[in-house]
Amino acid sequence: MNETSQIVKDTASRLFADRISPKLLLEAEAGIWPAEEWALIEEMGLPFAMVGEDDGGVGLDDVDAATLVRVAGAEAVPLPLAETMLANRFLAAAGLALASGPATVAPVCPEDRFSLERGSDGWRLSGTAHRIPWGRTAQTIVVLAEMGPQCFVVRLGNEQIRVEPAQNLAIEPRDSVIVEAVLPDEAVAPLPIGWGVDDLIAMGAALRTAAIAGAIGRVLEMTVGYANDRVQFGRAIGKFQAVQQSLAVMAGHAAAASGAADLAAEGLSQRAGSMAIGIGKARAGEAAGVVSTIAHQVHGAIGFTHEHSLHFLTKRLWSWRSEFGNESHWNRQFGEQMAKAGADGVWPLIAAL
Amino acid sequence: MQDFSFPAPPTAPDTAELRAEVRDFLATELADYPAAKRIRSWSGFDADFSRKLGQRGWIGMTWPKEYGGHERSAIERYVVLEELLAAGAPVAAHWIADRQSGPLLLKVGTEEQKRSILPRIAAGEYFFCIGMSEPDSGSDLAAVRTRAVPVEGGWQVNGTKLWTTYAHHAHAMILYCRTGSADDRHGGTSQFLVDLTLPGITIRPIADLSGARHFNEVVFEDVILPHSALIGPEGNGWAQVMSELAYERSGPERFLSTFVLLVELVRAISGQSSSDREVEALGRLGGHLVVLRRLSRSVAGMLQNGSNPALQAAVVKDLGAIVEQEIPEIVQQLLATEPDLRSSDSLSAVLGYAILNAPAFSLRGGTREILRGIIARGLGLR
Numbered sequence: 018m019n020e021t022s023q024i025v026k027d028t029a030s031r032l033f034a035d036r037i038s039p040k041l042l043l044e045a046e047a048g049i050w051p052a053e054e055w056a057l058i059e060e061m062g063l064p065f066a067m068v069g070e071d072d073g074g075v076g077l078d079d080v081d082a083a084t085l086v087r088v089a090g091a092e093a094v095p096l097p098l099a100e101t102m103l104a105n106r107f108l109a110a111a112g113l114a115l116a117s118g119p120a121t122v123a124p125v126c127p128e129d130r131f132s133l134e135r136g137s138d139g140w141r142l143s144g145t146a147h148r149i150p151w152g153r154t155a156q157t158i159v160v161l162a163e164m165g166p167q168c169f170v171v172r173l174g175n176e177q178i179r180v181e182p183a184q185n186l187a188i189e190p191r192d193s194v195i196v197e198a199v200l201p202d203e204a205v206a207p208l209p210i211g212w213g214v215d216d217l218i219a220m221g222a223a224l225r226t227a228a229i230a231g232a233i234g235r236v237l238e239m240t241v242g243y244a245n246d247r248v249q250f251g252r253a254i255g256k257f258q259a260v261q262q263s264l265a266v267m268a269g270h271a272a273a274a275s276g277a278a279d280l281a282a283e284g285l286s287q288r289a290g291s292m293a294i295g296i297g298k299a300r301a302g303e304a305a306g307v308v309s310t311i312a313h314q315v316h317g318a319i320g321f322t323h324e325h326s327l328h329f330l331t332k333r334l335w336s337w338r339s340e341f342g343n344e345s346h347w348n349r350q351f352g353e354q355m356a357k358a359g360a361d362g363v364w365p366l367i368a369a370l
Numbered sequence: 371m372q373d374f375s376f377p378a379p380p381t382a383p384d385t386a387e388l389r390a391e392v393r394d395f396l397a398t399e400l401a402d403y404p405a406a407k408r409i410r411s412w413s414g415f416d417a418d419f420s421r422k423l424g425q426r427g428w429i430g431m432t433w434p435k436e437y438g439g440h441e442r443s444a445i446e447r448y449v450v451l452e453e454l455l456a457a458g459a460p461v462a463a464h465w466i467a468d469r470q471s472g473p474l475l476l477k478v479g480t481e482e483q484k485r486s487i488l489p490r491i492a493a494g495e496y497f498f499c500i501g502m503s504e505p506d507s508g509s510d511l512a513a514v515r516t517r518a519v520p521v522e523g524g525w526q527v528n529g530t531k532l533w534t535t536y537a538h539h540a541h542a543m544i545l546y547c548r549t550g551s552a553d554d555r556h557g558g559t560s561q562f563l564v565d566l567t568l569p570g571i572t573i574r575p576i577a578d579l580s581g582a583r584h585f586n587e588v589v590f591e592d593v594i595l596p597h598s599a600l601i602g603p604e605g606n607g608w609a610q611v612m613s614e615l616a617y618e619r620s621g622p623e624r625f626l627s628t629f630v631l632l633v634e635l636v637r638a639i640s641g642q643s644s645s646d647r648e649v650e651a652l653g654r655l656g657g658h659l660v661v662l663r664r665l666s667r668s669v670a671g672m673l674q675n676g677s678n679p680a681l682q683a684a685v686v687k688d689l690g691a692i693v694e695q696e697i698p699e700i701v702q703q704l705l706a707t708e709p710d711l712r713s714s715d716s717l718s719a720v721l722g723y724a725i726l727n728a729p730a731f732s733l734r735g736g737t738r739e740i741l742r743g744i745i746a747r748g749l750g751l752r
């Protein structure tokens with residue numbers, strides 16, 4: 018990480034730590050948009066973190082951009098930071114104007130696709146994408162659609178979509194976005210040859226992996242802290258060997274999730290061509306399950322309350338592991354590659370990652 | 371809470387050639403070496419093979435040239451190790467000497483010990499065993515009872531070491547024993563370089579649950595060691611043995627012990643129309659190995675920088691043993707093949723070996739519970 022990236026990361030960490038309070042998280046669950054916090058994030062230029070300086074962005078490298086998402090994950094930041102970063106990255110890649118304000122991307126589920134046709138009256142985009150993060154809040158919706166071998170970016174305003182609200186366990190918006198629109202040339206542009214919808218899903222998966230690793234790191238800290246504070250039978254519960262062994266298991270999964278996020282972040286530049294992204298997402302997803310279970314076990318009943326802030330992280334972990342491709346999806350992808358490599362090729366495949 | 375981070379592993383753009391060289395060598399040397407033997411992994415003993423590796427310069431790779439080493443980087447050494455393990459090469463003969471006995475001597479040995487021993491280890495001609503465990507001292511290593519007392523001309527040793535892997539083939543042992551008061555659990559211990567041909571040493575093999583003979587009981591009866599056998603200062607044994615364990619726990623052998631079975635699983639799955647369930651399970655295991663490999667290479671980088679990654683090594687070994695044990699478990703869940711050590715079918719024989727050896731993966735080199743205790747200490751809980 019170079020000096021500029023370090024400054025961006027430190028400033029962002031401080032901003033999140035200062036502003037993202039339990040009160041703000043509860044308000045976000047109630048549907049209140051944290052406008053001031055979003056404004057501060059915009060002021061720092063974070064929505065353009067993955068856009069090169071020549072295209073009007075901040076020009077962090079992908080690994081540093083993922084680090085920002087990781088830091089945000091640790092604070093459960095209830096804002097579409099990763100989504101807006103991705104939206105702008107794809108707008109820039111297609112040469113379209115960047116989004117001002119919060120933005121999102123579609124599709125995000127591996128099986129969802131839009132259809133795009135060139136009609137006499139313009140471009141016709143139609144289809145439904147499920148579980149779109151902040152679909153209702155985003156001012157710009159960046160849709161990827163393939164027409165034959167060519168993938169296009171379509172830039173939509175929120176008045177051009179219909180939203181059926183839904184949410185994940187952390188009450189983050191995960192809406193169905195329904196599009197039936199005819200669009201002018203200015204709103205549609207091709208991506209470079211070789212890019213496709215899978216790239217969006219893969220890059221989203223890499224950023225979710227980063228967020229998961231960040232949240233897991235914080236859950237580990239909170240749980241160790243709690244184990245050292247909470248006294249039963251005259252001593253801190255962290256002094257009991259059974260609790261220590263559970264926390265050691267948690268720390269192992271936290272280490273794996275962190276390594277998984279590093280792998281995925283380094284894979285970002287290869288987009289869907291990177292096997293490391295799927296491997297990372299699946300490994301971190303598995304860790305998310307184990308870590309949440311142990312965290313709640315160690316926290317006892319207090320951690321099961323709405324009052325305690327553990328759930329802001331664990332509800333996100335339970336949700337994020339399913340988003341942008343779950344473990345089954347990504348494990349199957351890598352398994353297919355392994356089977357294709359065959360008995361003689363499987364080690365070279367692993368050693369190249 | 372200690373720093374648990376795993377920095378990015380050192381990049382080594384120039385290892386491709388070395389990797390290719392090792393692969394070529396293994397393709398030739400192991401052309402007729404069957405999977406049923408490859409699955410022995412780093413428990414496979416072949417002195418001739420070790421000598422060939424020595425000739426190639428692949429033992430003692432990172433050591434100074436003046437002691438027979440090759441002054442290569444830790445990451446280059448890592449490349450050689452992981453290629454050997456992935457191929458299931460029989461590396462047991464020199465493995466312990468290269469991994470921990472040599473590095474220990476290099477760090478705290480006398481000039482004479484270094485000059486007389488290290489070049490022979492690097493040549494693949496001088497093999498070591500680990501003399502730590504005893505009948506009443508397993509996880510509680512500081513409870514060792516074997517004792518060396520100063521006598522005219524050196525030290526006299528009495529006691530029993532147990533589970534000593536390949537003591538019956540090794541030339542020497544690094545003996546961890548008591549030299550001071552039994553009350554001084556840590557300060558009263560030292561390490562010695564023991565020539566296993568000395569009179570008074572009896573090595574008795576112990577069969578494991580499959581009947582195989584790799585570990586032993588080693589009895590010392592009035593064995594006289596010269597003064598020059600002491601390694602490091604007297605009373606420094608505990609600190610030394612702990613640093614030795616960092617080497618013992620950090621390598622790729624801590625997650626690749628059943629890799630050869632994974633290869634056989636790939637062979638079984640890719641040969642036929644495979645089910646989604648099989649492919650998914652395969653991808654999960656492969657993904658776990660990729661992540662472990664990254665963490666493990668990070669530890670190799672930290673060792674190279676001179677930092678002490680004992681905590682990270684414990685994490686990798688704990689996670690690694692889980693995956694090593696899951697591989698046979700999942701193969702048995704997925705495939706109808708029945709495990710049979712003596713089967714002519716590779717998959718069946720390899721699976722049989724993996725199942726019968728899996729219990730040891732979370733015992734040898736520090737049990738699962740002990741590793742988790744170390745991690746808990748790192749978390750600031752103890």
Ligand SMILES: Cc1cc2nc3c(=O)[nH]c(=O)nc-3n(C[C@H](O)[C@H](O)[C@H](O)COP(=O)(O)OP(=O)(O)OC[C@H]3O[C@@H](n4cnc5c(N)ncnc54)[C@H](O)[C@@H]3O)c2cc1C
Nearest residue numbers: 500501502503508509533534535730733734735737739740
């Ligand atoms: C295949 C194999 C090869 C080996 N090779 C060598 C060798 O070459 N040289 C050598 O010196 N040793 C060797 N060992 C010995 C190995 O290091 C010991 O088995 C290990 O340290 C555990 O000791 P133990 O078997 O006496 O078990 P114990 O220490 O008796 O442990 C039994 C069980 O109790 C648990 N336990 C013990 N203490 C605690 C505690 N404080 N808290 C929680 N749980 C605890 C353990 O985790 C374990 O589950 C080998 C072992 C095996 C299986």
